[in-house]
Amino acid sequence: MGLFESFFRASPNKSAVLAKERLQIIVAHERGSRRGSPDYLPALKKELLEVVRKYVPVDQSQIKVHLDREAGYEILELNITLPDEEPRSRRGSENLPGPGQV
């Protein structure tokens, strides 16, 4: 009995710890998708990408839209990484603004 007990007590893999960690992750994720992401976000992202693509060739993966909610206010964060070389080599003669971040 004593051996048994010490075996369980010494065990580093307490299953409750695992349960708690897994729950914290999934609950945070589900709360996020429940409260954080309004329905219009995917459409907004798509349209923004189309607008940017009129001027600069950017890839779907280069645009990130993120909505943060804090007590009382919301922040819509938009991050588009423009390619470095291409615009200049293709449209070098035109006086377009250089690449950068929006």
Added chain:
Amino acid sequence: MATVIVVTSGKGGVGKTTTSASFATGLAQRGYRTVVIDFDVGLRNLDLIMGCERRVVYDFVNIINGEANLNQALIRDKRVENLHILPASQTRDKEALTREGVERVLNELRQNFEYIVCDSPAGIERGALMALYFADEALVVTNPEVSSVRDSDRILGILASRSRRAEQGELPVKEHLVLARYAPERADRGDMLSVEDVLEILGIPLLGVIPESPTVLQSSNAGVPVILEDGSDAGAAYGDLVDRFLGKNLPHRFITTQKKGFLKRLFGGG
């Protein structure tokens, strides 16, 4: 002014009906005019747990449809004064509970009762949504187990967004955690989420911890709410829970391991 309390959980089998029965009985024992309503249309069970299954004549849906009046459908509890039960219908019609109908019945009950306890079905379908829609307060019944905790969190989200209070921008539904089927020795051993773990994840105030106890099954076998069982730790825990709900400041019992081992308690006397 009557208070509407929903007993909910998301997951099934965690102790909603057991909690509803004992909570309502406890409120009535303490002198409050109380009615407990079974919202589980098609799967009526509160009547069995309360021991009044043979006295059901009319049900919730009959009243909504105007086939009976409240006085005909309400079952007066034989053990505890001030306590009435409104059984669920066994109809298979899922549309039977209409929001207008439920509201009408609740408004009528408000005239005669101080506490209206709504025993929610499992899931997040119509019956569960109806049970919580008009709530002023919620007892969220959770077991120390991953799927139950996750479902409780989901129900908390629904209370915060789809209750009448949420829709009308009133004060939010007051939430209480009821942690049922708790085994302190298993939590100590690290095999079970502890009270603190569950509180940290769900982040709502703890109303009571109900220990895992054979008397819960025994009392349901007999059709007696466990709160009425003398000498039952689960019953005593429900008693404390009701007192706390009514504003008493009581320490939580049954959350730490007993000093004596099981065998000692069995054979050691004292």
